[in-house]
Amino acid sequence: MNNMTPATSETSAALDAALVGFVGRTLLPRTRAQDPVNLPMIRHWVEAMGDTNPIHTDEGAALATGRSGLVAPATMAQAWTMRGYAAHRRRIAGDLPADSEEQRLTTLLASVGYTAIVATDSEFEFVRELVVGDHLSVEEVIESISAEKVTALGTGRFLRTVRTYTNQDGEVVARQRWTTLRFRPKVREPELAPRPRPALNEDNAWWFDAAREHRLLVQRCADCGTLRHPPGPCCPHCQSFTWDTVEASGRGTVYSYTVAHHPRHPAFDYPLLIGVIALEEGTRLIANILVDAAGAEPDAVGDYVHVDAPVALEWLDLDDELTLPAFRVVTEEKH
Template identity: 40%
Template sequence: MADPQLLSTVRDLVGRQYGRVYAWDEVNAPMIRQWCEIMGVDNPLYTDADFALGTAHEGLIAPPAMLQVWTMEGLHTNNYPPGSTDENPYEVLTAMEAYGYASTVAVNSELSFTRPLRLGEKLYYTTRLESVGDEKTTALGTGFFVTLIMSHFVEKAGGDEPVGQLLFRVFKFRPANAQAAAPVEVAQAKPKRPLPGVSDDTRFFWDGCAQRQLLIQRCTACQTLRHPPAPVCIECHSFEWDTLQASGRATLYSYVVMHYPEVPPFDYPNPIGLIELEEGVRLIAGLVGVKGDALRIGQRLQVKFQTFDDQQTLPMFRPEQA
């Protein structure tokens, strides 16, 4: 049973509203174009001004899924625009950690939209601690489901307008294997990395990694390379394919640095890159041998195969040696 003092603290926080976090920039066409390019979205409503002018929207709009993008902090942690709140909307998680609920796993995230965003609009969001469920015991352990809602608004002279919400839910828990008191001191087993889902379409890639080969699927009819692997060529629709062993030389097309929540067994901060191979295809992989603040778009990289838990070999990428 949860500590009564913790329950009292948590209940006092439920419903608390945290102040505004502002966007650095207005909704703008360059960011929309770059986001669409990276995400593979080719709807002309977002990037073709002439086409968009002839639609019911009478001009360009931002993809709805970009709602959260406009108010992100950027490369550096907590780097928000002037006027943004310095309150911590995750203080309830910190309170739980003091009572032994040290682990966090994201459960789900839901975006909802009131209307599309238009060029020139400026956003901010506020956060509300929506709910903390009763203590639950799951296969992971015992803890609480915590739900926060980030409400997004467009600034307007006549009154700010709500345009969407982001619901974010996590499970804050005490791991199951930490509850049983061992009669003798035993070293806790280190969590292993989850294994990838392997299908008939992807098995060649993972088998290649085990042999320290970076294999890319190639259509034998038109020679188009494709990744992730797929059963049909995206260009000529042929089912016939073989593989090309990539050189491993690449550039950093984009990246993120994961800081929180920290999920074992990964190390943090955890840089993840969108890698563009010199053969022309992109893949997502971990970055090693470099700190997050030293990463640069366009940086030259080289593959480095790394084996984890004596059972899984992954292609990681490090800065190319001079």
């Protein structure tokens, strides 16, 4: 099914035609490497790659194989002609000659949202070994540009080029078919990180167990009847160690609240309201106050909550192991 509008279809057809025109063009004119093939760089490479073949670093071993001297690892062909970090950063930033094919192509792709790039494939053909002293050049030609494809990274097109590597005498030493995906990045909603875990012990684990069952329990002294929260082993009023619980109705009022500004934690939605809730049973607890104002400025929170505002319990099932109580202001419409 073609679900594109006519205008989108026309735009896509024009883009296809423009991209076809790039096939066969030189993306990178012949460019000489900054340095010739040299032993210090070979040493760095083989150490990083774990390549122990002595023909790369031991001239005697290389001569014993019938070679004229040390040879570079074949896969270093691309490394000799890399632009360097500063030039690479300029290229990413689009600081290219305005009349270059690469700039024209980059501008065209960016005009339809293909602003991201990732390498997807590299195929090498090695014609001859590189010896110390060779000075390479590289030229890159566009071989093909695919139709629009939908990928896990986003919608885009595969650009395939052929890089031809030659030495100081103009002899071809290697060819590389290089494929990149130029794509429109997907817009992903940020995922919340897991909530920080409570510090569980013998005195409070029962409270979190009840919360997972959506029961808001309040600890009560079995001797004097005083309610207490957070849970503890001893009654602060009569010092008794015996206790039971009552189940709260979930109704109460805002005793006080604060808006957390900084530092932001990826496990929480913002604006982040933390309230002291006075339960109608006669005790208080600290919990999040929920507002229908995602992304609102903290200064505007007063439009949603105030001291003495009536609140009702809601449960936050954060994951399989953690459920926490939260409260939402009860508006007149909900009465």
